[in-house]
Amino acid sequence: LAKTTQPISMDSYEGQEVNITCSHNNIATNDYITWYQQFPSQGPRFIIQGYKTKVTNEVASLFIPADRKSSTLSLPRVSLSDTAVYYCLVGPSGTYKYIFGTGTRLKVLA
Amino acid sequence: DGGITQSPKYLFRKEGQNVTLSCEQNLNHDAMYWYRQDPGQGLRLIYYSQIVNDFQKGDIAEGYSVSREKKESFPLTVTSAQKNPTAFYLCASSRDSLGQPQHFGDGTRLSIL
Numbered sequence: 589l590a591k592t593t594q595p596i597s598m599d600s601y602e603g604q605e606v607n608i609t610c611s612h613n614n615i616a617t618n619d620y621i622t623w624y625q626q627f628p629s630q631g632p633r634f635i636i637q638g639y640k641t642k643v644t645n646e647v648a649s650l651f652i653p654a655d656r657k658s659s660t661l662s663l664p665r666v667s668l669s670d671t672a673v674y675y676c677l678v679g680p681s682g683t684y685k686y687i688f689g690t691g692t693r694l695k696v697l698a
Numbered sequence: 699d700g701g702i703t704q705s706p707k708y709l710f711r712k713e714g715q716n717v718t719l720s721c722e723q724n725l726n727h728d729a730m731y732w733y734r735q736d737p738g739q740g741l742r743l744i745y746y747s748q749i750v751n752d753f754q755k756g757d758i759a760e761g762y763s764v765s766r767e768k769k770e771s772f773p774l775t776v777t778s779a780q781k782n783p784t785a786f787y788l789c790a791s792s793r794d795s796l797g798q799p800q801h802f803g804d805g806t807r808l809s810i811l
Contacts, residue, residue, distance in 0.1 A: 622799055631702075631788050631802030632741070675740065686800065688733070688741035 592676045597693040606663045608692050610676030613657050621652060621659045624675045626691070632675060636661070663694075671696045701725065704789050704803035710811050711776065711783060719774045719806045721789035727801070728794035730772035734758060735786040735805075744787075747772055748794065776808060784810050 593611040600606045612621070620639055624632035636643055638650040638659070649662040663670060673691040702723045711717045723730065729748050733741040743756030747766040761780025766772055772791075776783045786807050790800040 629786070629805065629807070631790070631804050632800075634799040634801065637799050686731075686743070690738075690740045 591687060592678055592689050594674075594676050594689060594692045596690065597695070599695045599697060600666055601697050602667055603665050606666050606670075606694060606696075608661045608663075608674055608676075608694070609658060610661070611658050612676070612678045615656050615678050619656075619678045621650065621656075622677045622679075623648070623650065623661045624677065626673045626675065632688075635674075666694075666696045668696050668698060670694065702789055702791055702801055702803035704787075704806050706806060707804070709806055709808045711808060712811050714778045716775055716777050717808065719776070719787055719789075719808070721772045721774065721803060723770050723772075723789075723791045723801070725791055725801060726769070727791035728769070729792045729798075730766065731790040731792075731800065732756075732762070732764065732772070732774045733788045733790065735788060741788060744774065783808055 620637055622637040623635045625635050626632040636645055636648045636650045638652050640652050640656060643650045651660045673693050675688050675691040677686050679686045705720045709717055731746040732744040734744055735741050742758050744758055744762050745753055745756050745764040747753040750766055750769050753764050753766050761777055763775045786805050788802055788805045790802045792798040792800045
């Protein structure tokens, strides 16, 4: 199962673009890359999912290079309410097992 | 609105007692999951089920049991064999296809009296 590596924490200011990179060197051919957001005492919430190149939705963009060994979640113009933990997942590689790492704790400052 | 409902939100367990956490989904998803989250940590998979009447152990199944008698329900029992049950428990579901994103409930926080 592919393991992911993310920065433990990041700080940003309101209105800035935030990029969080995730490394997944042993990603398998049929793996998708999925990002979740979690606020304290709540379940994670799906943000975006991609397989290759670039995916964009109303809240974020996901950039995946050709070798797929990393991915970058881009949050445009963050606000204080974007302060949360962001998880990068890769899977499920033929099973239903996902691996949640410790995530990246993003703190948005005024 | 479709979603996942976990109950109760807070639960207290006495020593030697089994407790059951409820998880219900109306998303018509085939797959369901239970995770445990400790403070400041990521999620660890306890059990998962791909289909009714079938379930598999995750990474930390010891001291836990599950059943999947109905598609919409996946209750988790924390048994007395689980010596450190204090944690935040999260239930999730997904469609059966590979790579489908998971939808999570809002969790149950279990504490020991």
